[in-house]
Amino acid sequence: METKQELTGAQMVMEAFIREGVDTIFGVPGGANLPLYDVLPEYYPRIKHYLVKHEQCAAHAADAYARVSGKAGVCYGTSGPGATNLVTGIANAYMDSIPLVAVTGQVISALIGRDGFQEADIQGITIPITKHSELVRDVNEIPRAMQEAFFIATTGRPGPVLVDIPRDVLQQKGEFYWRDKVELRGYKPFSQADPNEIARAAELIEQSQRPVIISGHGVIISQAFAEIRELAEKAGIPVITTLLGISGFPGTHPLYLGMPGMHGMYWNNLAIAESDLVIGVGMRFDDRVTGRLKDFAPRAKIIHMDIDPAEIGKNVRPAAALLGDVKASLKELNKLVVHKDRTPWFNWLEDMRRKHPSIVIRETDELLPQYVINSIYEATKGDCYVVTGVGQHQMWAAQYFWYDKPNSFVTSGGLGTMGFEVPAAMGAQVAAPNDTVWSICGDGGFMMTMQELATIAEYGWPIKFAIINNNNLGMVRQWQELFYGNNIVATPLKNPDFVKVAEAFHILGLRAERKEEVAAVIDQAMQHPGPVLIDFQVKHDENCYPMVPPGAALHETIDQPAYAQTPARLPAPMEVAAS
């Protein structure tokens, strides 16, 4: 009779991982999840666990791992503080639609609800920031719960799922099973765009004189790289990418216009205001993109393509709504679109780009942050993954770097989580061990998670950290300068010696204080086989432009103060592939 093996709950979790193709876990052990660690050696090296130094970083690392690998990311935390430390990482994954499976140990069943030592109701806490969450009270439910967790996390609009398992349930034995198909009658993420809407969209495109595509994260998630490009080239439409949409469309493509919104290119914001058709693909008309919503794209009809029905009509009323996986929708749409000559529109855009070259690095002896980021681009030519934190450096990394490698920009968009830059670089490097990973860090953000340098040194991940060290919480300082009467409060930083910090963690530390040193340290970092930290001591009070002041409309964008110099990269003249 005993052909089927009895497994412990912890072994069941592992077996589920194997069936889901999981080979990487980031986590921290503790009393409640110890059974999960106890079985790790049995499954090594099929499943590798990386010990991080704070659970928030386990979640961020798994998040970035998922972005780069295209597989679900997995993180572990113990009950109570271990689980609550995961919360920021889970929220980050939720906002950016990342398939993350967080497995937490819970106090033993008998203690649940009695304020047991290290008890936190993590399922309850994470309800608003997960796609789904479950407390598994019976060992026989573990295979089902795990299978559902991966299914939910990785299908439809991806998102994080939390599975909380009490320690005693992890230790009990039961029979493992695995179903051919997940049955979830309430889960209905699959839809196909209505052919009538597709036809209407094609018609709108044909009628349009001044169309723009705004391509979002959904294009990257569904890997519609070829399809978005086909739409742009075939119909002759310029492409704007949202922050999370960056690297969904080639950065040096003649039809590429860069980012829109709060720190977007001036020409883009004006183009959206002028446009008669906005085609939003796999994006959600976030407030950082739209500016003051009621004045967003006042002359435009909108085509909205997204997989999430709750996004359709949430912020804007589309004239055509293509609900479903954007790759599939684009394929159908591309069959119907025809090329149209829109020379006047391209001339207008061209003119706008010449008159308002939003990306200018002005001539100065000071070391400008934009110069540093542009130098990393020059040194790598974009053949690397770029991970960022949140703030000015993040915006400059979006503006002064051209992403020709698909899905090569890893950033915290929706939640805007400072500290993401360090653990996300770890996840990206684990997912792409043969690629170079550059982490462009804020000095403030770096100090939120820099304990992970110990993890990086331990595993030898050859990440290149570029700290854009302005001795300030730069973006907040900019807001204080511009919108709070220059009342500088709690934004200057008294930083440690980052080179010594690196050395203390057994990592090569380099420094550049002057422009002339930049190229050399970048080169040295790229030659170095291991992890490197470069402290770029940049100008303290450089502001990030263009900027749409909070509450303003896109056409009220403040452009770069006019500098007489040439832009960092003159946009190539727009040309459209012959249809």
Added chain:
Amino acid sequence: MSDGTSGIRPHTIIALVEDRPGVLNRIASKWRQRGFNIESLAVGHSEKPGLSRMTFVVDADTNAEQVVKQLDKLVDVVDIRDISHEDIVAREMALIKIRTDRGSRSQIIDIAELFHADVLDVEPDSIIIEATGDEQKINALVNLLKDYEIIELVRTGRVAMLRGPAVSHPHPEEEDQQYERYPGPHTW
């Protein structure tokens, strides 16, 4: 009841949900996040095993549609729909405990009869009556009884369904869908 408050109308929303712990919490969390007040909520087993049916009345502006879509995305919500503008029957039940004396008891029983309400319990100095109907009827009854001392009032909140043979939550036959998973490596 907030009929007539400017811009805000009560919506009647019915949902078919998994009968599992945490479902109510998840649903309530979405309403709370958007600042909608749940005026009443009734839950019980449905005709389908393992599924409960809920009727919500929420004070909401026109944005209720967005929250309904959000709720529909919850894994535990099998189906949900706003039936405020449909042809529905809606009822609620109230239990009302009133202090009585020899003089008032028969008057209260008369009122109850007028409203087709049942008398459930009679004690020397109290009486419990049960009334079923739409909110206006219950409101009218409660109003009349205010002449006496209402010791306790409990109302179930609205339960509702579509008129006629239509099923409120048609259960589409499960088609075999192509499940697009979060994909692997990347190329242009």
